[in-house]
Amino acid sequence: MxxxxxxxxxxxxxxxxxxxxxxxxxxxxxxxxxxxxxxxxxxxxxxxxxxxxxxxxxxxxxxxxxxxxxxxxxxxxxxxxxxxxxxxxxxxxxxxxxxxxxxxxxxxxxxxxxxxxxxxxxxxxxxxxxxxxxxxxxxxxxxxxxxxxxxxxCGLNVGVSEQKPVIASLRRVVKDFRNGDIVTRVLKGVDLDVYEGELLVILGESGCGKSTMLNIVGGMDQLTEGEFRFRGEDYSHAEEKILTEYRREHIGFIFQSYNLMPNLTAIQNLKFIAELKKDSDDPERVLEWVGLSERRNNYPAQMSGGQQQRVSIARALVKKPELILADEPTAALDYATGIEVLSIIEKVVESGTSVMMVTHNEEITKMANRVVRMHDGVIDEMIVNRHPAKATDLVW
The missing domain is CATH 3.30.450.40 (GAF domain)
Structure with a gap:
């Protein structure tokens, strides 16, 4: 036996x-x-x-x-x-x-x-x-x-990964939310680095802390315990004025719901953001880069969801950010339109800008440089992908 x-x-x-x-x-x-x-x-x-x-x-x-x-x-x-x-x-x-x-x-x-x-x-x-x-x-x-x-x-090749500088780092990060006497701990000790020129995809069930972590990196929320640094500068408990400057100078945002100003045309949406930063990019050039020059005078209501999301990406890029935070950027789009948007994000990463993306779509992990899976407020799994797929190869 x-x-x-x-x-x-x-x-x-x-x-x-x-x-x-x-x-x-x-x-x-x-x-x-x-x-x-x-x-x-x-x-x-x-x-x-x-x-x-x-x-x-x-x-x-x-x-x-x-x-x-x-x-x-x-x-x-x-x-x-x-x-x-x-x-x-x-x-x-x-x-x-x-x-x-x-x-x-x-x-x-x-x-x-x-x-x-x-x-x-x-x-x-x-x-x-x-x-x-x-x-x-x-x-x-x-x-x-x-x-x-x-x-x-089997002749499988380990390959070589390029070591890139760290631009953002989280160490032992804890985040509590208080509602009266009730305290809910959403992040329970997160350690994570974000590298220059990488696509970092974050997955996990609803409520696991993905968006909370994204908000801390984006300077839209502050941690309770631990440390958050960007390019070596400590923003762990920075004042709102400093966080506002940090968001303006370093971070771009892409949202699931686009968040475009409905009373402004595509080019006006970009120009409005470009005026907030001294060394911003040319709005016309960026709009052409995402393939929407012909839609420059259209209002959001006159564009499809995919076109609106591309304007949203262009709006993030016009500030010349070092890091773009994308929260479910393809969730509201059909497959073909989602691939178009992911192809633009692929170009963004290839140009040297880091992208940190939260998604529920497992297929998107195939095009990531690294994949982080969260569970119950901590990082449960991390994968380095030495052979990322092209966006056009994804199927769901």
Whole structure:
């Protein structure tokens, strides 16, 4: 009679081989494998660390599940548990007493094929509060080895990700809302960086804190605890006058409901915003860039939803922002019109402007550089996508 736990482990090994053989890229392969191993080990948190040998020669998290405080760290080979496991190609097992905050038990195993060590996989804390066993550590090591070998046999390419500067960062951010004596905590300790020239897509169920986080980054709301910085400047508890200047100088907004001024034409909507900033872009040029020069004299009521959203994007761009915040920009649009709008956003990112987008549409994650999934006020999953799809390839 085979032990049930052992049976689950053997079954997981078979699932890993099947998953990798059917994967078209390394992201899908690794993400599916880590989910299988995480389920077998009952780990609370799992992180894939990838060594960027062609970039900054550091280990970066490319996938994290349940990693509310780990996803913004990087390590040099030899530094910390992750760096030592990578440089020594030897697993680390701490059944208890790890000298790091919030870590009760830890397994870290190298992710290596027959030629080189690609990185490592880290499992932190069991979901039931108990500690990992030596048997679980051995199984995690075997499964990581099988995953790396199968990936190599399939000819999947890890690729190289360009390391970009951080423009905005949230650290241990908490947000409470008070209604009389009742206090509701919407954000419960969020750590997140936003990089220059990236499309960062944020998903999660209603009420999980997506829009609240967007509002804090946009300077439209203030955090209760923690820290928010933009280009190194601390806006955690800034006065309204400073936040107004911050929004005007650095941030563009795209809303689901467009929020255009109904009594102004398309070009007038842009000119009104352009006058708020000294070094704004040319409204005529920006309107042409989004393909709406022929609609310059139309009022919002005379344009389709997709055209209004493109005017909304142009209105955000005319300020030459460093970061655009988009809240469900395609939710009110049909498929064809949504793809048109996403194609414009794709051009925006390619031009070097960062876009932070909240959406419920899972398909949009395929075109993102990074995907963050929130749950109950914390970041529950983070995925680095090294091969983003084109907007025109999306289907829903």
């Amino acid at each position: 085979i032990d049930n736990a052992l049976y689950k482990q053997f079954k997981a090994i078979g699932e890993i081989k099947t998953t990798i053989s059917g994967a078209s890229n390394i992201e899908d392969a690794l993400h599916q494998c880590i989910k299988i191993i995480q389920e077998v080990s009952s780990a609370e948190t799992a992180v894939i660390w990838y060594y960027d040998k062609a970039g900054d020669e550091r280990l970066h998290p490319t996938y994290a599940k349940g990693a509310r405080v780990f996803i913004e760290n990087t390590f040099k080979p030899g530094d910390g548990i992750v760096g030592k496991v990578f440089s020594e190609s030897s697993p680390a097992f701490f059944p208890e007493g790890v000298p790091e905050e919030n870590i009760r038990s830890l397994i870290c195993v190298p992710l290596e094929n027959q030629y080189e060590t690609l990185g490592c996989i880290e499992f932190i804390n069991r979901k039931d509060g108990s500690c990992f066993t030596r048997e679980e550590a051995d199984i995690c090591e075997i499964m990581a080895m099988l995953a790396a070998t199968a990936i190599d046999e």
